[in-house]
């Protein structure tokens with residue numbers, strides 16, 4: 001009873017056999033290992049039994065299956081079969097089929113009925129029923145109820161395998177088949193055939209273009225409503241990845257037209273608009289005048305305005321007199337042995353009197369000094385101890401210090417001597433879609449200080465502010481000249497632009513007095529007066545002229561020299577704006593690795609995709625992994641590599657040390673990291689390094705912008721080396737970032753007219769629904 005599918009399968013390598021036993025199954029990864037007794041194979045396997053492994057659900061012992069894949073040699077366990085397709089082998093003879101249908105698997109079907117089914121539907125009976133249950137109407141004497149029960153039992157029994165067979169026609173692997181089946185079960189195939197666009201909404205990793213391909217095969221009409229919806233979702237998702245919170249209706253319609261209407265097909269603007277309106281009515285998107293939002297972003301933007309309103313509407317508990325403030329700030333100055341500048345003094349004073357205040361300033365203007373001053377002054381005014389050990393669960397420590405990245409939080413701890421955490425950790429993010437802290441379970445404490453706020457996107461801002469109790473004082477600290485957040489919005493810029501909240505901009509540079517060219521250069525860039533004079537060599541700054549073809553050599557040699565001088569590799573950071581050019585991040589990483597951590601007999605390595613990871617390599621985390629306490633942008637070092645036969649999980653593993661915390665990565669999770677000898681400037685936000693090496697050449701021109709270069713150079717603490725083309729640098733720092741972000745936050749704050757969000761609705765939308 002071979003089907004066309006079988007013939008196709010059998011042209012390549014296959015094993016037919018009976019399952020002896022399941023050896024291992026990992027639920028979340030859909031990964032299994034099993035032992036199979038071979039009945040028939042065209043593979044060069046001598047043994048009677050073979051171990052198979054791959055992405056499949058637990059199979060039934062004693063049942064027959066067809067597997068397709070390839071032989072692999074495991075260093076410890078020997079020969080194994082890595083499968084990329086399998087299906088149950090249906091009984092192949094009349095007797096086998098009758099025995100199968102009349103078995104205990106199918107209640108209410110006796111031998112006689114099974115025979116009738118065979119007589120009516122032939123040896124393709126099972127496939128025919130699964131394709132269309134109405135064929136059972138032709139079986140004489142078959143009752144409707146009986147037919148229904150048989151159909152459902154068969155589906156349950158065969159469903160997944162049936163889906164796998166058909167899904168493989170579209171070129172998807174087992175893992176995608178499993179994901180589709182998990183969501184749609186029995187309906188998987190009919191949905192793929194009739195409305196594959198639904199997968200875009202419900203199956204992670206299934207994009208619009210893939211759905212379009214499946215739809216073309218199945219001749220789904222080009223103006224199918226779900227196609228328009230999926231395209232709209234796709235366009236909005238693409239837009240938030242470039243920082244937009246919403247898109248103007250016209251932009252959405254034009255993008256839809258481009259995406260859906262290829263060269264000839266004609267879905268009219270009118271039809272598209274009708275669909276958009278309907279999506280708005282159903283809440284699939286949110287429409288606000290001429291703006292179209294993903295629901296989660298709509299909730300975040302409006303929700304954040306309401307949260308700010310809620311917190312600022314509450315009157316302050318304490319009302320300090322001017323004399324009291326003067327006295328206390330004066331005594332803090334004495335304790336700290338410094339005299340605050342006028343704007344610093346004002347910042348401390350204003351912050352103590354405000355529910356929410358914004359403090360901004362470039363490097364070395366004293367933001368950290370002011371934070372420390374506020375904490376001390378607040379503690380003295382309220383007679384609070386600054387020793388966290390004096391507090392417990394009933395009376396928690398009154399100061400909450402937080403920042404969006406692990407490194408920035410660590411710096412806060414170092415500079416204040418007080419505990420600080422990342423915002424995600426503070427809010428108890430579960431790594432998927434929920435936060436332990438929210439409006440029903442708010443933060444406990446009296447003063448919240450959030451540093452590096454320019455990096456906070458609108459989702460996280462809303463989530464954080466929901467968790468702030470109304471009587472807490474909030475200080476938002478950031479540098480508005482840095483790059484905006486990677487995620488959607490420009491919350492700090494919009495809050496400042498609205499002029500609705502008290503803020504102090506620190507102008508005077510203090511660190512400059514210690515003779516820092518880096519800080520001066522930063523301020524010259526900020527104030528648009530950077531010239532070739534600004535690039536003259538000084539103690540902490542060098543510009544090395546280098547042509548494009550010399551650049552990789554020059555950069556690697558500077559790194560090598562620094563290491564030879566005894567500087568820790570993790571304190572030397574090369575920053576570049578692009579990945580894939582001849583002088584891009586990938587190439588620089590490759591060359592620097594070769595120079596500072598070359599292959600050696602003493603060091604193990606592991607190949608993953610195009611990269612080789614080696615013990616001693618400096619690596620960067622690319623995603624948040626809260627279950628292990630590592631976050632996007634954290635930098636670590638590979639301290640060990642284990643082979644499959646050296647650990648209980650029997651997979652290759654890499655151990656990475658992040659500032660004393662060791663995290664184990666099974667090989668497949670190496671997608672979460674990359675080399676970090678050179679990182680992107682975007683990824684370096686929130687971090688500082690002793691030495692920054694910044695290549696700047698003409699071929700980066702598309703990326704060279706004032707805020708990008710400003711962010712890069714302000715990452716260096718002791719020494720900055722720029723190499724490349726002076727003219728490209730000077731042009732770059734004069735080029736404003738014109739990549740406008742669509743956000744309505746500033747206007748909503750100014751006009752105080754954010755759309756109300758019912759509490760229960762807000763609960764339903766996870767900020768990470770669409771990430």
Ligand SMILES: Nc1ncnc2c1ncn2[C@@H]1O[C@H](COP(=O)(O)OP(=O)(O)OP(=O)(O)O)[C@@H](O)[C@H]1O
Nearest residue numbers: 338339340341362363364365366367368369510511
């Ligand atoms: N009023 C002051 N008098 C003397 N020194 C000061 C004063 N304010 C700040 N400084 C010193 O200037 C240096 C920079 O200050 P601080 O670290 O607070 O700035 P920052 O804005 O946080 O800088 P960055 O953003 O670069 O970390 C520190 O060494 C600090 O002690």
